[in-house]
Amino acid sequence: xxxxxxxxxxxxxCLIGVELVFPSFTIIWFGLGALLVGAFSGLLSGLPLISQIxxxxxxxxxxxxxxxxxxxxxxDRTCAGVPKEGxxxxxxxxxxxxxxxxxxxxxxxxxSVPGVDEWNCYSSETLCIGDRVRVVERxxxxxxxxxx
Numbered sequence: 001x002x003x004x005x006x007x008x009x010x011x012x013x014c015l016i017g018v019e020l021v022f023p024s025f026t027i028i029w030f031g032l033g034a035l036l037v038g039a040f041s042g043l044l045s046g047l048p049l050i051s052q053i054x055x056x057x058x059x060x061x062x063x064x065x066x067x068x069x070x071x072x073x074x075x076d077r078t079c080a081g082v083p084k085e086g087x088x089x090x091x092x093x094x095x096x097x098x099x100x101x102x103x104x105x106x107x108x109x110x111x112s113v114p115g116v117d118e119w120n121c122y123s124s125e126t127l128c129i130g131d132r133v134r135v136v137e138r139x140x141x142x143x144x145x146x147x148x
Contacts, residue, residue: 001049008038008052025072026064033060087138091148094131098123107133107145121145 015031037056041047047055092109095118105127108118121143127133133145 002046003041003049003052005038005041005045008034008041008056012036012038025067029063029067030056030060032063033057087143088135091132091134092119092145094121094127094129094133097129097131098127104142107135107143119143123147 012031012034015027015034019028033056036059037052040055041052090109092107094105095108096106098105104120104122106118107121123145125147132148134148135143136146137144
C-alpha cells in the first residue's frame with residue numbers, strides 16, 4: 001500500500017488543528033513530523049510505507065524531545081513570593097565591590113532572584129568586581145554573601 005504525499009500534509013495540518021482545540025503543546029510536533037514526511041514523500045516518490053511511518057515517528061520524537069530539552073519555558077524562575085530561605089544558596093557575580101570602603105556591593109544573578117537581577121550585598125570579606133559569591137543570608141533587601 002502506498003500513501004500519497006499529500007495525505008501526510010493533510011494529516012499534519014489536522015494534527016496542528018487538534019493542537020489548537022486541545023492545547024497540550026505536544027500534538028503540534030506530531031503534526032510537524034507529518035508535514036516533514038509529506039515533503040520528503042513528495043520529493044522522493046516511491047518511499048515505502050514502513051519508511052514513511054518510521055520517518056514520521058522519528059521526526060515527531062525528535063521535535064518533542066527538542067521542545068522539552070531546549071525550547072520549553074522553564075516556568076517561573078523568579079522565585080517571587082519565596083521566603084528568605086528560597087534565596088539562600090543562590091550564586092551570582094559582584095558588579096560593584098566593597099573595596100572602596102562603602103561596606104555594600106551589588107551582586108547580579110543570572111536568573112532573577114525574587115523578581116530582581118541585582119541586589120545590594122555585604123560580606124565579612126572584601127568583595128571585588130567579578131567575584132563569584134553565594135548568598136548565605138537575606139536581611140530585608142540586603143544579602144549577606146560569601147566568596148565562592
